[in-house]
Amino acid sequence: EDQVTQSPEALRLQEGESSSLNCSYTVSGLRGLFWYRQDPGKGPEFLFTLYSAGEEKEKERLKATLTKKESFLHITAPKPEDSATYLCAVPSGFSGGYNKLIFGAGTRLAVHP
Amino acid sequence: DTEVTQTPKHLVMGMTNKKSLKCEQHMGHRAMYWYKQKAKKPPELMFVYSYEKLSINESVPSRFSPECPNSSLLNLHLHALQPEDSALYLCASSHMANSNQPQHFGDGTRLSIL
Numbered sequence: 001e002d003q004v005t006q007s008p009e010a011l012r013l014q015e016g017e018s019s020s021l022n023c024s025y026t027v028s029g030l031r032g033l034f035w036y037r038q039d040p041g042k043g044p045e046f047l048f049t050l051y052s053a054g055e056e057k058e059k060e061r062l063k064a065t066l067t068k069k070e071s072f073l074h075i076t077a078p079k080p081e082d083s084a085t086y087l088c089a090v091p092s093g094f095s096g097g098y099n100k101l102i103f104g105a106g107t108r109l110a111v112h113p
Numbered sequence: 114d115t116e117v118t119q120t121p122k123h124l125v126m127g128m129t130n131k132k133s134l135k136c137e138q139h140m141g142h143r144a145m146y147w148y149k150q151k152a153k154k155p156p157e158l159m160f161v162y163s164y165e166k167l168s169i170n171e172s173v174p175s176r177f178s179p180e181c182p183n184s185s186l187l188n189l190h191l192h193a194l195q196p197e198d199s200a201l202y203l204c205a206s207s208h209m210a211n212s213n214q215p216q217h218f219g220d221g222t223r224l225s226i227l
Contacts, residue, residue, distance in 0.1 A: 031213040043117075043203050043218035044156065051213070087155060091213055100169070101216060103155035 002027040002092040006104035013078055013111050021073040021107045023088035033071050035064050036087040038106070044087055078111045085109070116140050117219035119204050125225045128194060134222045136187040136204030142217075144210035145187040147179060148203040150221070156203055162187060163210035194226045 003026045013019055025033065032051050036044035048057040050066035057064045061082065063074045073086055085106045092102045117138045126132050136145065144163050148156035161169035162181040176198075178190040187204055201223055205216040 032215075034215045036218075041201075041220075041223065043119075043201075043205075043220045046215050046217055049215050089155075100158060100161075101156075105155055108153075 002090065002102050004088060004090055004102050004104040006086075006088060006107050008107060009105065010108040011110070013075075013109070015079055015111055015113050016077045018074070018076045018078070020075070021086055021109070023071040023073070023104055024069060025071070025088075025090050027090050027092060027102070031091045033066055034089045034101070035071070035073055036089065038085045038087060047086075075109070078109075080111045080113055083109055083111045117204055117206055117217055119202075119219035119222050121222055122220070123223045123225075125227065126191070126194065127227050128196075130194075131190070131192045133191065134189040134202055134204075134224075136189075136219060137185055138204075138206040138217075138219075139185060140206060140217065141184075142206035142208055143184060144207045144212075145181060146205040146207075146216060147177075147187070147189050148205060148218075150201045150203055156218075160189075161210055168210055191224075194224075196226050199224055199226045 005024045007022045035047040038044045048064040053068045055066050061076050065072045085108045087106045089101045089103045092100045120135045147159040150156045158171050159173045160179045165181045176193050180188040201221040203218050203221045205218045207216040208214040
């Protein structure tokens with residue numbers, strides 16, 4: 001069964017304190033891994049897609065990396081506005097050919113001044 | 114601002130009411146989705162429309178009735194809901210239902226059932 005596990009569940013950082021979020025996945029035939037950011041009361045905001053091991057994507061203070069078993073979201077010198085829940089998701093094969101998104105439970109990040 | 118627009122942002126309804134949630138996208142996507150999200154949980158898939166046809170129904174109770182009038186619009190008709198149906202309802206779209214392109218989400222409708 002396809003699975004996505006995120007850790008830690010919650011992370012508290014001081015402003016400027018760099019850290020990484022982990023997304024471990026088990027899927028038959030990876031067809032991409034997506035990172036989203038979700039603010040309270042809002043929908044998930046798409047951040048990155050990674051398709052193959054070794055691939056990296058960057059956006060401002062965020063960098064996403066991918067191996068054959070997991071993905072990391074590195075946050076460099078975070079600011080309070082980076083506080084959010086970060087979700088990762090993978091498309092899972094489906095009998096009708098549709099790729100159902102399997103989400104991890106998310107990491108709730110709080111960055112304090 | 115997201116490219117997927119949902120209305121209303123908030124909805125309070127009684128268990129006997131009938132209401133509808135609306136979703137619109139103008140990205141030329143041919144797949145649209147409804148998700149339900151409870152507090153501190155990830156989104157759960159409810160329905161998938163591909164080329165305006167219902168492709169997936171994730172065993173959702175019949176009190177939820179989706180409709181896709183055209184490739185840009187998606188509705189979710191609600192009737193006789195239960196208190197446990199209170200949640201954030203999210204609409205999403207993607208290039209195609211079987212592609213490996215990401216889904217793009219609206220900001221949702223916060224639904225409260227009295």
